Amino acid sequence: MTTTSTSATTTAAAAAASLIELRNATRWYGNVVAVNDISMTLGPGVTGLLGPNGAGKSTLLHMMSGFLEPSRGTVTIGGAAPWRNVEVFRTVGLVPERDSVYAFLTAREFVTASAKLHKLPNPRAAAERALDMVELAEAADRPIETYSKGMRQRAKVAAALVHDPRVLLLDEPFNGMDPRQRLHMMDLLSGLGQAGRVILFSSHILEEVERLADTVQVVVAGRLAASGDYRSIRRLMTNRPHVFLVRTTDDRALARALIGTQAVQGVSLTPGGVEVHASDHGSFTRQLAAVSRDAGVGLREVIPADESLESVFAYLVGA
Numbered sequence: 412m413t414t415t416s417t418s419a420t421t422t423a424a425a426a427a428a429s430l431i432e433l434r435n436a437t438r439w440y441g442n443v444v445a446v447n448d449i450s451m452t453l454g455p456g457v458t459g460l461l462g463p464n465g466a467g468k469s470t471l472l473h474m475m476s477g478f479l480e481p482s483r484g485t486v487t488i489g490g491a492a493p494w495r496n497v498e499v500f501r502t503v504g505l506v507p508e509r510d511s512v513y514a515f516l517t518a519r520e521f522v523t524a525s526a527k528l529h530k531l532p533n534p535r536a537a538a539e540r541a542l543d544m545v546e547l548a549e550a551a552d553r554p555i556e557t558y559s560k561g562m563r564q565r566a567k568v569a570a571a572l573v574h575d576p577r578v579l580l581l582d583e584p585f586n587g588m589d590p591r592q593r594l595h596m597m598d599l600l601s602g603l604g605q606a607g608r609v610i611l612f613s614s615h616i617l618e619e620v621e622r623l624a625d626t627v628q629v630v631v632a633g634r635l636a637a638s639g640d641y642r643s644i645r646r647l648m649t650n651r652p653h654v655f656l657v658r659t660t661d662d663r664a665l666a667r668a669l670i671g672t673q674a675v676q677g678v679s680l681t682p683g684g685v686e687v688h689a690s691d692h693g694s695f696t697r698q699l700a701a702v703s704r705d706a707g708v709g710l711r712e713v714i715p716a717d718e719s720l721e722s723v724f725a726y727l728v729g730a
């Protein structure tokens with residue numbers, strides 16, 4: 412009984428020590444407000460930080476890892492502010508978006524250098540452990556410049572994990588990877604999440620987040636647009652009205668036929684074709700073929716006009 416409550420206390424204490432908390436965190440660069448009044452709490456497991464380019468994801472990660480000071484509000488990890496705080500630095504690993512690595516080094520040299528930077532008592536052993544974790548031990552004596560993109564990413568993850576941090580922050584870790592490399596990285600991150608680490612990775616690709624993250628934080632134009640369970644956010648995104656431009660052999664006839672179709676909210680004739688506002692992506696695309704056939708209209712092209720991630724995000728923030 413005592414043992415159980417002691418271990419429960421230990422687990423709770425470990426979770427509290429790695430909790431990331433943002434309270435009204437704001438960061439500007441000159442006139443540019445990169446992060447605007449964001450509050451969130453992140454705990455153990457894998458969280459996706461989703462947003463279009465320029466949304467403020469890197470700025471958020473850099474504030475969490477202590478490389479940037481918030482202009483206003485607070486960012487804490489385990490209750491302490493990371494900005495220029497060596498104690499917090501010891502509990503956090505950052506995998507930056509760019510390859511900020513001397514490519515002539517081998518992965519073993521690079522990861523060992525990271526271990527030395529952290530003043531670990533046994534840098535070589537720590538480097539071996541980290542290289543094993545990312546399954547790079549066999550190739551670790553080759554210069555990083557001979558690596559594939561996926562291997563280079565894994566070398567960066569090993570360097571970030573070398574001091575066994577409770578928190579791992581990754582900026583676009585899947586960029587440029589092929590599907591096999593992606594799967595490998597996903598397995599690695601989900602294993603770390605299951606082991607109780609706080610994993611936060613940024614991405615502008617919905618599918619990556621869908622496959623990996625338990626929870627999602629969506630940022631748009633520096634603001635938090637949605638947060639929580641992925642599925643409910645996804646539903647919100649897919650239930651929004653969809654706009655299509657349909658080019659046909661007889662636009663006017665198709666427009667007439669579409670009015671009153673269940674999945675269609677509005678139709679307008681434009682010089683480029685029929686602009687359709689559909690309530691549901693799936694049922695509209697399924698109904699369109701039958702409706703046009705019945706109307707004797709040939710379909711030339713169906714262009715989803717608002718499928719960019721930016722438009723999905725804009726919908727989420729009600730812009």
Ligand SMILES: Nc1ncnc2c1ncn2[C@@H]1O[C@H](COP(=O)(O)OP(=O)(O)OP(=O)(O)O)[C@@H](O)[C@H]1O
Pocket residue numbers: 440443444445446462463464465466467468469470471615
């Ligand atoms: N050092 C800087 N000086 C001035 N503006 C900056 C600086 N760094 C970022 N910004 C601006 O802050 C905003 C947020 O940038 P940030 O890099 O955090 O976004 P992001 O979501 O990570 O985008 P990306 O996916 O393109 O890296 C952008 O408008 C960007 O141009």
